[in-house]
Amino acid sequence: MQRRALLTLTAGASLLATGCASSRTTSQAPAAQVQGTGDLGVVIERAKGALTLINTSTRQAIGRVEGLGDLSHASVVFSRDARYAFVFGRDGGLTRVDILAQRITHRVMQAGNSIGGAISADGSLVVAQNYTPGGIKVFNAATLELLADVPATMPNGERSRVVGLADLPQQRFIYSLFDAGAICIADCSDPRQPRITTLENIGKQPYDALLSPNGRTYIAGLFGEDGLAMVDLWAAQPQARRILGGYGRGEQPLPVYKMPHLRGWAIAGNHAYLPAIGRHEVLIVDTTTWQEVGRIPVAGQPVFVMARPDGRQVWVNFSVPDYHRVQVIDTPSQQVVQTIEPGKAVLHMEFTPRGESVWISCRDSNQVQVFDTHTRQLQASLDVDAPSGIFFTARAQRMGF
Amino acid sequence: MQRRALLTLTAGASLLATGCASSRTTSQAPAAQVQGTGDLGVVIERAKGALTLINTSTRQAIGRVEGLGDLSHASVVFSRDARYAFVFGRDGGLTRVDILAQRITHRVMQAGNSIGGAISADGSLVVAQNYTPGGIKVFNAATLELLADVPATMPNGERSRVVGLADLPQQRFIYSLFDAGAICIADCSDPRQPRITTLENIGKQPYDALLSPNGRTYIAGLFGEDGLAMVDLWAAQPQARRILGGYGRGEQPLPVYKMPHLRGWAIAGNHAYLPAIGRHEVLIVDTTTWQEVGRIPVAGQPVFVMARPDGRQVWVNFSVPDYHRVQVIDTPSQQVVQTIEPGKAVLHMEFTPRGESVWISCRDSNQVQVFDTHTRQLQASLDVDAPSGIFFTARAQRMGF
Numbered sequence A, B: 001m002q003r004r005a006l007l008t009l010t011a012g013a014s015l016l017a018t019g020c021a022s023s024r025t026t027s028q029a030p031a032a033q034v035q036g037t038g039d040l041g042v043v044i045e046r047a048k049g050a051l052t053l054i055n056t057s058t059r060q061a062i063g064r065v066e067g068l069g070d071l072s073h074a075s076v077v078f079s080r081d082a083r084y085a086f087v088f089g090r091d092g093g094l095t096r097v098d099i100l101a102q103r104i105t106h107r108v109m110q111a112g113n114s115i116g117g118a119i120s121a122d123g124s125l126v127v128a129q130n131y132t133p134g135g136i137k138v139f140n141a142a143t144l145e146l147l148a149d150v151p152a153t154m155p156n157g158e159r160s161r162v163v164g165l166a167d168l169p170q171q172r173f174i175y176s177l178f179d180a181g182a183i184c185i186a187d188c189s190d191p192r193q194p195r196i197t198t199l200e201n202i203g204k205q206p207y208d209a210l211l212s213p214n215g216r217t218y219i220a221g222l223f224g225e226d227g228l229a230m231v232d233l234w235a236a237q238p239q240a241r242r243i244l245g246g247y248g249r250g251e252q253p254l255p256v257y258k259m260p261h262l263r264g265w266a267i268a269g270n271h272a273y274l275p276a277i278g279r280h281e282v283l284i285v286d287t288t289t290w291q292e293v294g295r296i297p298v299a300g301q302p303v304f305v306m307a308r309p310d311g312r313q314v315w316v317n318f319s320v321p322d323y324h325r326v327q328v329i330d331t332p333s334q335q336v337v338q339t340i341e342p343g344k345a346v347l348h349m350e351f352t353p354r355g356e357s358v359w360i361s362c363r364d365s366n367q368v369q370v371f372d373t374h375t376r377q378l379q380a381s382l383d384v385d386a387p388s389g390i391f392f393t394a395r396a397q398r399m400g401f
Helices: A002-006 A393-397 B002-006 B393-397
Strands: A040-045 A050-055 A060-065 A075-078 A084-088 A093-098 A103-109 A113-119 A125-132 A135-140 A146-150 A162-168 A172-177 A182-187 A195-199 A206-211 A217-222 A228-232 A240-243 A266-268 A271-275 A281-286 A292-297 A302-307 A313-318 A326-330 A335-340 A346-351 A357-362 A367-372 A378-383 A387-392 B040-045 B050-055 B060-065 B075-078 B084-088 B093-098 B103-109 B113-119 B125-132 B135-140 B146-150 B162-168 B172-177 B182-187 B195-199 B206-211 B217-222 B228-232 B240-243 B266-268 B271-275 B281-286 B291-297 B302-307 B313-318 B326-330 B335-340 B346-351 B357-362 B367-372 B378-383 B387-392
Touching: A040 A084, A040 A357, A060 A378, A075 A113, A075 A387, A075 A393, A084 A113, A093 A113, A113 A162, A125 A162, A135 A162, A162 A217, A172 A206, A266 A302, A271 A302, A281 A302, A292 A335, A302 A346, A313 A346, A357 A387, A367 A387, A387 A393, A393 B393, B040 B084, B040 B357, B060 B378, B075 B113, B075 B387, B075 B393, B084 B113, B093 B113, B113 B162, B125 B162, B135 B162, B162 B217, B172 B206, B266 B302, B271 B302, B281 B302, B291 B335, B302 B346, B313 B346, B357 B387, B367 B387, B387 B393
Parallel strands: A162 A206, A346 A387, B162 B206, B346 B387
Antiparallel strands: A040 A050, A040 A387, A050 A060, A075 A084, A084 A093, A093 A103, A113 A125, A125 A135, A135 A146, A162 A172, A172 A182, A182 A195, A206 A217, A217 A228, A228 A240, A266 A271, A271 A281, A281 A292, A302 A313, A313 A326, A326 A335, A346 A357, A357 A367, A367 A378, B040 B050, B040 B387, B050 B060, B075 B084, B084 B093, B093 B103, B113 B125, B125 B135, B135 B146, B162 B172, B172 B182, B182 B195, B206 B217, B217 B228, B228 B240, B266 B271, B271 B281, B281 B291, B302 B313, B313 B326, B326 B335, B346 B357, B357 B367, B367 B378
């Protein structure tokens, strides 16, 4: 109880409820539990602006936290100790949630429109990427004190929207400027005075990006032209170069129902598995040459194409009208080995860190379904209101989120 | 306090002390802390039979647990929730330590001579590999109840010593029989009745083994002949084949001061970095062909050759008389970029999960030294009595340990 008294709320919106089905509103948080945090996680309730807290060992909901604002496009990173979730809401809200105490500890409205963030490897800095006003903001992870506001101002004086933020070693962060066609690296080793390196002319309208699991390769998707921009971050002088000229929305006469998330790209072994844009295909790309080496027919327009942690399977979900299906690709044979129908409106998937299970959010069924990835049998089913993103604390151990 | 009362000691040797320098003996454990467990770890005190508990965020010792028996060659795995450490002692003791409560919860003497163990991905089973009597034993991870004793009996009726144990998906475990020249896979999906598949004639005297980070490739070192035995576990019918015929003790006229740990092998990108046996060299092997493609001269006979999690660096320590040095290899250029002298008798190294720091145990200096892997500056120095193995809870998230 002593520890709870030390927590400080920096915003009033700390409504909190326990239990997973009820929405009981109370100002009294449950007593924080002594428990390990290696097998915990959060599920975004996009309609209610809440988190369902879950345990991947028992495969159960363990609690619920409300009051996080607009979570219609939310993402989450975790503190180094795997206790706190930092939730970036679409409305610019940044909320720090104590998973053990099941309550909000800090909350700030840091922008008008935001789509995500990252945390430094040492756990000291949280950075948000913003649409309105454009730019990034750097926060003290322990207090959410604003340390720096980096506006991403373009030559014409306007601010660019920022996408594709990822952490790099040594308190650096990389991100892309949608309106400026640039990639920036912010060195926050002096967090109140970030030093920005900008790579210009990387291509038109980068709309999302990913960092390879080893942190070496940053790839930004281009909305305004075919192809992608790639940066080798291990080079002495990193530069952007164009890859996969045939990849992109401009090539396709088909309607695109939803731009795929690049974070959904799977890198398994020497291949990357990419959602084709507008086509019912997953592309296979050699990560040495960055040339396309094959295509796998799938059941719809892929949205997330995610590798099981061991890389032996890739799981794919789809945009409307095929978003009731999930397909499993066996990577050694590069074939679809199973089609699952876990529920209505599959929005996201998350693997347990050693890959034995996958958790799938089915928004319009109000369910999260847990499958054994080996047998593809249903292991558990959780009632969650309009679930979208699923995030496990093991992300705290990995770079590029 | 209520939770502590539920803990059951199955052995009396639960002497416990708090603080890192003192060895205060008490039967009263400190109150368990509400804290995240993602940034915790343990350091083996090999002479005292104790653990120093550490926090990698604060880079401090947070407690100490005694009474673990002979830890002269100990290893550790972690529960799925990153709360409990399972410590396998040389004397056959298996001890379950609650890191949050800083006390032993269960302890069994399960063999006369043992060198390690593993835990299943679902966290339910702990398996020990034993020398005397030879074989493996399967335990309930929550209670240390013995579920199965698999004796590894040879055609002559004697028991083989077991080495190179690693967990595989679906409650399976793989290990090698030193005396039988075989590799076994135990399917423990019915943990009281494991089903054993044996690959015969894999080579003479496998003395240690490793599993690749993706769980696909199992490699056993051979003491009795040149070369190694490799199994592709993704094959429909896994078989052992011989690789690296020029690698092994038989080739070398040089004295070998200490057989390198195969667990120390680094796999980074498409290359494996191996300690040459008896030579002052690190071998570079292409993991596609398993052919040697290069050698890097180093400062002594390498013992551990460990990749930083991103694979950009490989850190090497050495056997006597060169065990006061550690060298850092830059993998893109395949050159030694720095030599560090962290203390006397460097025995082990452990990287933080995102690779920003490395912890190094210096037995004869009674110190654990923490270095920034980018700047190679000393970040912290901890007083620990005769430290050897260092194990962080992030191992709970990875297979092959």
